[in-house]
Amino acid sequence: MARIDLNHIRHAYGPNPKSDKDYALKEVHHSWEDGGAYALLGPSGCGKTTLLNIISGLIHPSHGQLLFNGEDVTNLSTQERNIAQVFQFPVIYDTMTVYDNLAFPLRNRGVPEAEIDRKVRETLEMIDLASWAKKKARGLTADQKQKISLGRGLVRSDVNAILFDEPLTVIDPHMKWVLRSQLKQLHQRFGYTMVYVTHDQTEALTFAQKVVVMYDGEIVQIGTPEELFERPKHTFVGYFIGSPGMNVMPVKLAGGMAQIGSHQIQLPSPAMPVAAGKIELGIRPEYVRLGRLGIPVKIAKVEDIGRHKIVRTRLENQEIAVIVGEGQDIPAEPHVAFDPKGINIYADSWRVEGQ
């Protein structure tokens, strides 16, 4: 397993990139810890797959260096980097048995057959496919095939990192849970360095210790799920993470208070640094209370999604989503109150630090 250093990496698909716009991936400069579980999260076209392909060696970056454990691997081929990868659609060798699929990478590397047998059996146990060893791989279900793809990586003791490219796309919801928790356990038990690309926030947040949120070729924030939820650095992170996303509304700041239309909201810290530009207040639906106190609102829609309700309220022209618990009632004259610890202030979409 390896620490991964991304040294000023940039990438453009076209030749002679001039402005920032020509880069599919703008400057990325980070260090990822050995044994860490990272998720690259963002909408399609944000550059997350480009970054993954740079790590796996399928793309040579236009600028910058990639280091594994301090060693420059930028010019090494995919084979030489010793990584494992699980793709969106299961890649298996149809004509082989499950056992032979797992043995394949070891046989290619000339590992002695006794050693292969030991490693393959061990891996089959790990991915819960021991009883399928003798079966032809093509008859298996999508989730089993995906486990074989993973197993071909796990079977090698020398892999630097395991990369995942939206691996659960073709898996049914119930199996997603099972696969995800198995993945989590494998990580907790064996400490692989894992990088997981997805557009699905639940997958990213539940899988990773650190989530890398990307937007328009840039990393907007790297943080623990908790940080991304509580303190989104950019309104995009607020919107992209959480279901529904963060409520963002234009406000005026004055004397420790935020003014929304004709209403005043108390800010958590009165000593808010004054920032120029477009000022917005962000608060997640989880931190908005619906009750008899606060600012009066109109209710536009109530979506009962079982474990809680999403109430869409209107405050003048501003829509504010509120999450209300399963057994909780919606008052006849609804008011919203903002929990101070959930309030974030943004200037030109970036969070004002030192709040």
Added chain:
Amino acid sequence: MEKTWNNKAWFMVLPVLLLVAFSAVIPLMTVVNYSVQDTFGNNQFFWAGTEWFEEILHSERFHAALGRNLVFSFIILAIEVPLGIVIALNMPRKGWGVPVCLVLMALPLLIPWNVVGTIWQVFGRVDIGLLGYTLAKLGINYNYVQNPMHAWFTVIIMDIWHWTSLVVLLCYAGLVSIPDAFYQAAKIDGASRWAVFRYIQLPKMNRVLLIAVLLRFMDSFMIYTEPFVVTGGGPGNSTTFLSIDLVKVAVGQFDLGPAAAMSIIYFLIILLLSWVFYTIMTNYDAER
């Protein structure tokens, strides 16, 4: 995909059925009719029963021609299929090279059979043909008009030149349908070039390969025009394939009865072999 219920479809295929009836079924029946009768012209026919069939099946001339056909089909399959795969594997997958290669590959397929024959007939001539002249200059005594080996060599090279493209195009279609992820995974697994071919490309090409083999087999088994134009079946009978022999019997000797019986046997052999291929292919599909 399943069909919806109604019988309208029959009206749609009726014109085709009529056409097939006139173009295939009626002539075929005529042939059957001839094959069981004897005639001396003048529209006088005598019942011959299975006599012609027995005669043909016991005729050494027929055995020899059938043998030549099988050897020919075997040789060209053994060369064209591997060669086609190798070429398809080496064709570019993207960029400007793709259309160029595809057009180059399609060119031989667009040339009419008799023209192909004529081209090679001239190409191989020792006096004016590029190939024949060059070989002669190199001191090789090449003469397809007199030497049976040279005649075979010419006919086989001609068929390979003409038809390998078909195998290439089919294999190429199979290859481009393999997602990139498979190649990437193979790289990551450290697979050799051979392993990629054996475990990814070949299994994915299996179906198109079966179609290619079937088409090339049927076609080569029915070969007529090219050897007819180049060698006329000679020297001697060395390149007289079943079809050429059939024409010799029917038109040259005007033995309608034996010719009819022969064409029916010929037809049945092709039908049988096609059925065998079809069964193999459908079994393969069922297994998937």
Added chain:
Amino acid sequence: MLELRNVSKVVGGKPHLSDISLTLEHATLNVLLGPTLSGKTSLMRIMAGLDAPTSGSVWFDGKDVTGVPVQKRSVAMVYQQFINYPAFTVYENIASPMRVAGADSATIDREVRKAAELLKLTPFLDRTPLSLSGGQQQRTALARAIVKNAKLVLLDEPLANLDYKLREELRQELPKIFAESGTIFVYATTEPHEALLLGGNTATLSEGRITQFGPTIDVFRKPDDLITAQTFADPPLNTIALAKFGKVFQLEGGVALPVPAHLAEFADGTYTIGFQPHHVATVRTNPGEIGLKATVTATEITGSESYVHLSFADARWTMLAHGIHIYTPDEEIEIFIDPRNLMIFDASGNSVTRRQKLAA
């Protein structure tokens, strides 16, 4: 009104659909919820007239339409793949069904612009589909289905190939779009979460059978049987087998519990209990709650909630708890469940709680 009467479909000797009876009213949104291969697509194909049932009949507004091909029905379909005419502009794509129907150009223009507005496509009307994002391509396909003004619109996992956030937005907009027409909408999905967000009615499918049909939230809260409850749960439903002896519940794994008061009247015997992951808590909020000791196998944190994977005897459970809860694997924790949230199923999988209500 679309009515399926005892519809079955057998393909190559294998039953794809078994004895399906279903009535869908006009101006309703109906979700078909079930895993891959549960028969959703087969059922939609029969509704559309792309396939004929092996037995049973299909009725539309009181007329038997079994075997009437799709061209003769008023049906629009949207698929998981984004299917548009690549050479046409978005405008022409949306207009195409009306052009086929021979509408005049003024009507076409009005309807196309209205649908484009509804689906936020107005700025892209002159572009071709392939120059658009996946979400916009699928909006184009949806707009085309809407202007067709069909009596039946079938959507087969239309959002499955879209990004998570786009899905969320379209899911929120779709019910609004549906509400404005008198059409019967049928929407197939594998995701329980999606069914809940869409609302309307839900039919749960399992192995070619409809296990329950009713208002979405009712099917979710009060499943008739274990299979329905399992189909309609995300994270998966927690279950465990138990035996009732008088006043004692004997759980699989050896733990015995006093029978909660409201369940005292059940006959002795073996049952399966099920409970939703969000009904498991780490703190006791009322004295009537059942407390159990379970072992943590993994913890997943989403920022606002934690999914804690547990093992209890041979059972694998999930707890969905508010806030951040970090446990080390193999740690033993105490969990609490309100007995009123338990679903109880008899040996054949039927809900006992529901039967009790029906009798009362």
